[in-house]
Amino acid sequence: MIDLHSHILSALDDGASDVATSVEMARIAVADGITHMACTPHIFPGKYENSATTIMPALHSLQAMLDAQSIPLTLYCGADVHIAPDLVERLKSGEVPTLNRTRYFLLEPPHEILPPRLEDFASRLLEAGFVPVITHPERLSWAGRHFDVIQRLSDLGCPLQLTADSLTGAFGSAARQLCERILKEGRASFFASDAHGVSWRKPGLSGAYAMIAEQFGQEEADRMFRRRPAAILSNAEPAAVLPSSRETVGAAAGQGFTRRLIDRIFRNG
Numbered sequence: 001m002i003d004l005h006s007h008i009l010s011a012l013d014d015g016a017s018d019v020a021t022s023v024e025m026a027r028i029a030v031a032d033g034i035t036h037m038a039c040t041p042h043i044f045p046g047k048y049e050n051s052a053t054t055i056m057p058a059l060h061s062l063q064a065m066l067d068a069q070s071i072p073l074t075l076y077c078g079a080d081v082h083i084a085p086d087l088v089e090r091l092k093s094g095e096v097p098t099l100n101r102t103r104y105f106l107l108e109p110p111h112e113i114l115p116p117r118l119e120d121f122a123s124r125l126l127e128a129g130f131v132p133v134i135t136h137p138e139r140l141s142w143a144g145r146h147f148d149v150i151q152r153l154s155d156l157g158c159p160l161q162l163t164a165d166s167l168t169g170a171f172g173s174a175a176r177q178l179c180e181r182i183l184k185e186g187r188a189s190f191f192a193s194d195a196h197g198v199s200w201r202k203p204g205l206s207g208a209y210a211m212i213a214e215q216f217g218q219e220e221a222d223r224m225f226r227r228r229p230a231a232i233l234s235n236a237e238p239a240a241v242l243p244s245s246r247e248t249v250g251a252a253a254g255q256g257f258t259r260r261l262i263d264r265i266f267r268n269g
């Protein structure tokens with residue numbers, strides 16, 4: 001399986017506290033069946049001032065350590081990016097690393113407050129050629145009250161990333177219910193661990209994989225835990241990343257505009 005959201009790099013944010021923890025997280029991930037992992041430290045202006053300059057050396061150093069210890073986990077760069085007014089410029093300059101330097105990056109909306117015109121912000125990123133993957137919408141405290149915003153972000157063409165532990169219930173019933181609603185509406189693109197350590201919020205996708213396979217079939221589980229994350233890492237076109245059922249749902253709801261928008265933007269991508 002491929003995990004595109006982790007805080008495995010040490011001492012860059014609230015994830016792994018030291019290198020030993022990073023290595024142990026890698027061991028746990030491999031034991032769970034994860035073969036590829038994106039290292040996505042927070043980039044949060046004023047709180048976690050990360051950039052490619054801090055992330056890339058840490059990634060290369062950890063990969064060398066894993067290789068030396070024969071831990072079969074391939075790392076990719078990325079970041080867990082919070083909204084900022086100059087984000088487009090920082091993405092264009094490469095200061096904010098996208099997932100494996102593709103058009104896709106993780107965008108984490110504020111947890112407690114719904115920012116005004118979030119969809120406009122996402123549209124501007126799409127128009128600039130970047131695809132914001134909305135991280136764990138099911139865990140945002142406002143998402144239940146403003147689910148229409150999540151739906152509109154999804155309709156715009158932003159892939160939605162669910163957290164494996166939300167489905168298994170570790171984040172409580174509200175997160176689990178929203179997770180199930182997003183799945184039921186055919187809006188979920190893929191799952192990730194958002195791992196932060198070795199105890200609570202440790203790496204792991206297999207529990208959620210088994211639940212998805214049981215509920216939606218093996219094929220859909222493979223799409224959510226392997227094929228769509230792989231498509232992101234290879235910079236495939238959004239059609240390979242977005243849930244295909246959205247085309248049907250969007251068309252049925254008269255939301256062809258959004259599909260046209262993303263097709264137009266990435267027609268030659």
Ligand SMILES: [Fe+2]
Nearest residue numbers: 005007080194
């Ligand atoms: Fe995260």
